[in-house]
Amino acid sequence: MNRLKKTIFALILCVVFFVFLNLLAFGIEYLDYGTYWSQGQPVGLYESRSGDRPRLKKGARLNGIKYSVSINSMGFRGAELQQPKPSNGFRIWCIGGSTTFDIYAPSDEKTWCAQLASILQEKYPNRVVESINAGIPGEIIRGSMDDVEAHAQAVQPDVVILYHGPNDLQKIFSEQKMFTNRQIQRPGERHSQKQMEDGFSIGKVLMYDIALFRVVGRWLQTGQHMQLSFPAGSLHVQSQRTLERELSYAVDITRKVGATPIAVSHALRAEENATGEKARLQVGEATMLLQVNPESTIQVYRTYNQILNRVAQQKNISYVDVRSEVPSDSMYWGDATHFLEPGSKITAQTIAQEIIQKRLLE
Numbered sequence: 001m002n003r004l005k006k007t008i009f010a011l012i013l014c015v016v017f018f019v020f021l022n023l024l025a026f027g028i029e030y031l032d033y034g035t036y037w038s039q040g041q042p043v044g045l046y047e048s049r050s051g052d053r054p055r056l057k058k059g060a061r062l063n064g065i066k067y068s069v070s071i072n073s074m075g076f077r078g079a080e081l082q083q084p085k086p087s088n089g090f091r092i093w094c095i096g097g098s099t100t101f102d103i104y105a106p107s108d109e110k111t112w113c114a115q116l117a118s119i120l121q122e123k124y125p126n127r128v129v130e131s132i133n134a135g136i137p138g139e140i141i142r143g144s145m146d147d148v149e150a151h152a153q154a155v156q157p158d159v160v161i162l163y164h165g166p167n168d169l170q171k172i173f174s175e176q177k178m179f180t181n182r183q184i185q186r187p188g189e190r191h192s193q194k195q196m197e198d199g200f201s202i203g204k205v206l207m208y209d210i211a212l213f214r215v216v217g218r219w220l221q222t223g224q225h226m227q228l229s230f231p232a233g234s235l236h237v238q239s240q241r242t243l244e245r246e247l248s249y250a251v252d253i254t255r256k257v258g259a260t261p262i263a264v265s266h267a268l269r270a271e272e273n274a275t276g277e278k279a280r281l282q283v284g285e286a287t288m289l290l291q292v293n294p295e296s297t298i299q300v301y302r303t304y305n306q307i308l309n310r311v312a313q314q315k316n317i318s319y320v321d322v323r324s325e326v327p328s329d330s331m332y333w334g335d336a337t338h339f340l341e342p343g344s345k346i347t348a349q350t351i352a353q354e355i356i357q358k359r360l361l362e
Contacts, residue, residue, distance in 0.1 A: 034064035045069065054138040068107045074151060077101055077133040078108045085156050086128040090361050092117060093132045093155065093259065095144035095250075096163040099266070100135025102344055104334035108133070110341055113161075115348035123352070124361045132157070140167045141246045145253045152257035159360060160254040161351060163322075165266030165304050166337055168246065170289050172239045177291075233292030235303050243304065247311045260360060263312040264351060265305040265323040267343070269333045270298050282328055286336040318354050325350045 102111035117131035270282035279294035312319035332343035
């Protein structure tokens with residue numbers, strides 16, 4: 001009986017301790033972001049999701065100790081544009097997902113997109129340089145180009161910076177996996193597959209809705225603590241053709257609205273030749289996104305950038321190799337694909353140099 005009481009008492013202590021840690025994590029999140037989280041995202045930042053398109057809430061504000069984010073009337077991060085566009089104005093439209101939104105940037109002004117405009121404004125004081133940070137976490141190329149077309153008449157962009165990659169790659173790998181599973185699945189395996197999917201969904205709910213798990217998950221995202229093991233994988237030939245079509249479409253739409261497209265290679269913390277433990281430490285959560293091993297993840301990003309470079313050559317547009325410019329040192333990276341402020345600064349400087357060399361503001 002005494003043993004049972006001790007066991008119950010120990011369980012109660014564990015529950016109380018877990019609740020305490022969860023409340024502590026909740027408080028840390030709230031102080032950092034100025035809001036609480038639900039379903040894996042800060043409350044008040046997003047509109048209800050429609051299909052596969054994530055949307056930021058127009059006019060949203062997050063004012064925390066660590067991060068300050070404002071969403072303008074177009075639904076993008078940053079200040080409102082001057083209306084109408086100044087006669088000496090120059091507008092840069094930066095498209096992409098969370099790596100363009102720049103999730104680790106402490107304020108709107110510290111994103112690489114905003115820093116790019118600041119660099120050019122200093123270089124050309126007689127112009128009014130404005131940037132549109134149209135990076136939306138989770139967005140794909142097609143969605144970004146829908147926004148470019150929808151807002152082009154009002155915004156009148158002069159340059160469109162294409163900085164996509166991770167979300168399109170994730171979408172393609174999911175489609176590859178589904179196709180492969182359908183090809184090899186035998187009768188009687190569907191029930192087992194459904195159980196696995198349900199289990200994965202439960203795991204996502206736990207990670208999204210329990211503050212302690214979210215905070216620990218972000219800590220794990222540094223890459224130095226990731227222990228999950230994934231198989232090798234690569235982009236199928238058909239997938240590569242799909243990416244090439246999407247990137248070509250983005251260039252065509254940009255030109256259609258009268259802007260100059262600039263293709264930017266997607267950066268990755270991992271060194272190009274990293275293997276084994278070094279690759280695991282540097283790639284981190286990027287393997288989670290694609291669910292392939294570290295070496296394969298590095299190869300997939302290399303393939304994506306090669307496709308982007310090929311499209312740039314075919315379309316005769318600028319290709320800016322940010323991938324080669326940002327060092328792998330942790331001081332530049334929040335995780336494997338998202339910059340800290342020093343990484344954002346190098347990215348802004350590298351793109352600005354191309355715009356200056358092309359004399360696009362002269």
